[in-house]
Amino acid sequence: MSVRIGVLTSGGDAPGMNAAVRAVVRAGITAGVEVYGIYEGWQGAVDGGRFIRPMSWEDVSGIMIQGGTVIGTARCAAFRTPEGRRTAVLNLILAGIDRLVVIGGDGSLTGTDVLRDEWPDHIDALVAWGQITAQDAAEHPTLRVAGLxxxxxxxxxxTDMTIGTxxxxxxxxxxxxxIASTAASHQRSFVVEVMGRHCGYLALMSAIAGGADYAFIPERPPAADWHEHMATVLRRARNAGRRSSIVVVAEGAADREGNPITADAVRKVLADEMGEDARVTILGHVQRGGVPSAYDRWMASMVGCAAVDEVLYGDREPQVIGVRANRPHAMSLLEAVKDTKAVATSIAEGRYEEAMAARGHSFVQMAHVFQRLSEARPNVVREASAKRIGVMNVGGLAPGMNPTARAVVRLGVDQGHDMVGIQGGFPGLIEGDLRDLTWGDVEGWEAAAGANLGTRRSIPGDGDLYAVARSIETHELDGIVIIGGFQAYRALSRINAERKRFPALSIPIVVLPASLDNNLPGLQMAVGADSALNVDVQAVDRIKQSATASKRAFVVETMGRRCGFLALTTGVAAGAERVYLNEDGITIADLKHDVDAMVRAFGRGQNFWLSIRNENASEFYTTDLLTRMFEAEGQGGFSVRGAVLGHVQQGGVPSPFDRINGVRFAASVIDWMSAxxxxxxxxxxxxxxxxMxxxxxxxxxxxxxARRPIDQWWLVLKPVLEALGRRPGDADA
Structure with missing residues (x-):
């Protein structure tokens, strides 16, 4: 019997589970093994029969766009008993499965580890009772497990992130x-309750992304008199001109005495102590539903492939495959679950610093940053030593520039600096298009698309540096924050090289990375890249839907210049068969291989083929040429269309991650500038x-x-695309 892997989803559903299931199935098939879906979670393992069945390549086609889990999940009381687990072992062995990829929460993974530990005892009992043979026992002595x-x-x-977050x-x-738009219209307060019984991640990060005024999280409970502090913070913002107040509450929030802080309790405080006409919105299970984001698709695909490698080639205790710095990260399942449960214990026992520390440095950092933003003083008495900091955008438009600038301004004002907006990049600086920015001037920028300070790609040439230096002197700038992409780094390098010739350039200058191409050095994600990626994936989703009625191939061109981030991550997240990158180039041999694979796939009954092309993948093999070449080689068996996504990738509301990322960078930049x-x-x-x-x-x-960093982390996704995008043998002669 060949090697067989089982995959199941258990516990609460989460967007991105289907991408993980697809990855396990296709990576397993690519590795030459059989993959079985265990439907309805552990209940399906206990029930056996039709609930455990093989999954083919086509079975997982088109499922990444769907929320929830297509193989189902259910609570299983029987699995909590030894007898139920023994029945599950019997059904797994009868199906020839002794390797499992389990996608679920800590409860599901705990149960999985218990089953693995008991496996030999259950095997012995099943042999003794004649339910399996001695040969069955010899062929399946242990259970290999990987958790997602x-x-x-x-x-x-x-792990940095879990699937669905x-x-x-x-x-x-x-x-x-x-809610913010209707709240501002009526000058009303809203209390928003989000999930998070023992973890405040969603509450904290959504408060930052949504520009909320206040937030309550389980790991950092306030003192019993929290209502007085909240009222002070909210009144300060209202007095500065804010027309609404938004408070985010995690469902598990409580004060330091252990008293629950409910959304209704917060509403009552707002009504009684501030006279606010406050409303409550409990988002509930809407948070679990909907189309998965681009990140949840490509990340789940990546860790799903790593999980298959773990159960096939790993020889160690069960592992959870998480993610660190956008790369798969394996950790002991037993230790990960133990440490996770310890956080809830720390909260219950009042050891809040331990609970915060367990969430990781980034969580602690962002909790501190949100507190600073929430309590930032709209008006600070100007000291004689106050410094003037210019803020400008440079380079192409990147979604997230506005929330980033908002955070820079408000944190700068709170530290006693005079913040100066430079309109239109370096040309605006040279022309003297500068204006003072107050706390209220950036109100509403947290969700604003575009760049309210404007942006220009041009940077100072040799003849412009004198004018730049003169403007810095004229406007008495003591420091400059440049929010921008590759051109901003070029400008910084040029200015630094000429600072001896122009002493006015010898002021603190820092570039805060913002680029949808994600082609900047020393980081995982630039501000704007995640928003552009989501636009690309949503566009491809619509393109796929447009092709459901006919056999059609698409060649979709993304931005990125000579950097393949957008093309490659879009390809993995959207389920492309092929991605063309500048890093690889394109040859006629590549295209012949792809045409053969395409013709073979459509001949086998496939209805859609997707190729993603980085805009500068090749000087000669353009999107139009590829489209016409594929159409000609199809000989009427399928049609081919090209789609250039273009500047739509620069537009739209910035994604939550880009807003959070911008705020994170803004805080570190202002702290550095003050130092x-x-x-x-x-x-x-x-x-x-x-x-810095x-x-x-x-x-x-x-x-x-090439206008890209030497270290390109996203290239780790190339083998993921190769494993999942094309059925083994499709291009064989």
Missing amino acids: VGSIDNDMVG DSALHRITEAIDA QFETHSAQHTFATPEG RSVKELDDLVDWH
Whole structure:
């Protein structure tokens, strides 16, 4: 009997589970093994029969766009008993399965580990009772397990994100954006309750992304007099001109005495102590539903492939496959579950610092940043030593520039600086198009598309540097924050090289990374890249739907210049068969291989074929040429269409991640700038998640000709695409 892998989803459903199931099925088939779906979770394992059945390549076609889980999930009381687990073992062995990929929360993974530990005892009992043969027992002596965490709460310790969290954050942020507009219209307060019994991730991050005024999370409960502090913060914002107030409450929030803080309790405080006409919105299970985000698709695909490798080739205790720095990260299932449950215990026992620390550095950092933003003073008495900081955008438009600028301004004002908006990049600086920005001037920017400060791609040439220096002197700028992409880094390098000729350039200058191409050094994601990726994936979803009535291939062109981030991640998240990258180039041999595979696939009955092309993948093999070539080679068996997504990728409301990422960078940039003033330094740096790096390091990190970083982390997705995009043997002669 060949090797067989079982895959099941258990516990609460989460968007992205289907992408993980698809990855397990196709990666398993690519590896030459059989994959069985265990339907309705552990209940299906206990019931056996039709609930355990083989899954083919086609069975998982088109499921990534769907929310929930197509193989179902259910609570199973029987599985909690030894007798129920023994029945599950019997059914698995009868199906020839001794390797499992389980997608679920900590409860599901705990039950899985119990089953693995009991497996040999159940085998012995089943042999003794004559329910399986000695040969069956010899062929399946142990159970190999890999876990994938499907949980919208992002509550598993040891992984950056869990499957479904990003999608849930999209649902919540969309709701807060909608609520904010009606709240402002009526000058009304809203209390929004989100999921998170023991984990405040969704509440905290949605409060940051949605520009909320206040938030309650389980890991950091307020004192018993929290209502007085909340009222003070909200009144301050109202007095500064804010027309509404939004408070986000995690369902598990409580004060330090253990008293629950419910959405209705917050509403009552707003009504009684502030006279606010407050309304409550409980989002409930809408957070679990809907189309998965781009991140939840490509991340789930990546870890799903890694889980197959683990159960096929791993020889160690059961592992949970999580993600660290956008790469698969394996960790002990037993330790991960233990550490996760310990957080709830720490909260219950009042050890809140331990609970916060267990959530990780990023969580702690963002909790602190949100508190700073929430309590940022709209009006600060100007000190004689106050510094003037210019803020500008440089380069192509990147979604998220506005929320980033908002955070820079408000945090700068709170630290006593005078914030100056430079309109239209370096040309605006040269022309003197500057204006002072107050706390209220950036109200509403947290969800605004575009760039309210404008942006220009042009950077100072040799003849412009004198004018830049003169404008800095004229407007008495003490520092500059540049929000931008590759052109901003070029400008920083040029300014740094000429600072001795123009002493006015010797002020602290920092570039905060914002680029939909994600082609910037020293980071995982630039502000704007996630928004553009979601636009691309949503566009491809619609393209797929348009082709359901006929046999059709599409060649879709994304932005990215010579950087393949958008093309490759879109290809994985949208289920492309082929992606063309500048990093690889295109040859006629490649195209012949692809045409053969395409003709073979359509001849076998496939109705759709998707190719993604990075806009500068090849100077000669353009999107139009590929479209016409594929059409000609199809010889009427299928039609081919091209689609250039173009500047639609720059538009739209910034995604939750881009808003959060922008705020994170803004806080570190303002702190760095204040430190520069205190130490009388004048460094030129660029921001990374690990801190500021000197402009002098750029030559070692950047391929200036190709306009991309030398280290491109997203290339780890190439084998994922190859494993999932094309059935083995499709291009064989």
